[in-house]
Amino acid sequence: MDAVQENLGLLAEETLDPLDWADVQALSHRVIDDAVDYLRDVRDRPVWREMPADVRGAFSAPLPRSPAPLDAVYSEVSRTVMSYPMGNIHPRFWSWYMGSSNFTGALGDFLAAIQGSNLGGGNHAAGLMDSQVVNWCKEMLGFPASAGGTLVSGGSMANIIGLTVARNVKAGIDVREHGVAAIEEPLRFYGSEQIHSCHRKAMEALGLGNRALRRIPTDAGLRIDIAALRAAITDDRAAGFKPACVIGTAGTGNTR
């Protein structure tokens, strides 16, 4: 609080801003430099290494009760988190199919966080960019301009939204208003034995239950057996179920 404010009896503004922007700027430059080195030199590091006990112990440290300077926090994150990655950005990581991040994407994430964009609505550029990306995706996939879309966090969310649309369209009632208990003809969904487990989770979360999702056998090439799919749909219709959706799988869930 400066003397003038004190004389006027004004309180200093409370803020979460840094006390010294120059310090934050210098640290930010260091973070970016380190990040570039981290990616550029990934081949010089092992894919994975065992975490020493003292580093592991840092993750059970008690809740901090007082603030810490940002550069101390960054040093700690470098020492404990950045030094012991899963390894999926390494060119010799073959343990699983994880994506391997992307530097320009990371810069985009950074700017989105800086802007604090909220895409729930409003008249602003980030919202327009979101729509533009959806429109470009529609164009790439050959969808009509009238198609709708939304950007989500990943495969599980994309599938649950797609399956929700199928459920709501085929339910024969307004599910959003009346709930799944009011669906008269139980819905059935179909996918090959190679579909990802997120579809099962979606069935559970959508209130349809795992049994509403029929796994159809695959052929020697792990493609869905179309004759078996037709037979399952016919049987289900005869038993009073309503087919709602066939889940397509490009590739397979178990081979990449």
Ligand SMILES: Cc1ncc(COP(=O)(O)O)c(C=O)c1O
């Ligand atoms: C074929 C397939 N579908 C869905 C998912 C789930 O995606 P996410 O982890 O982005 O939710 C995965 C994840 O690996 C997947 O491989």
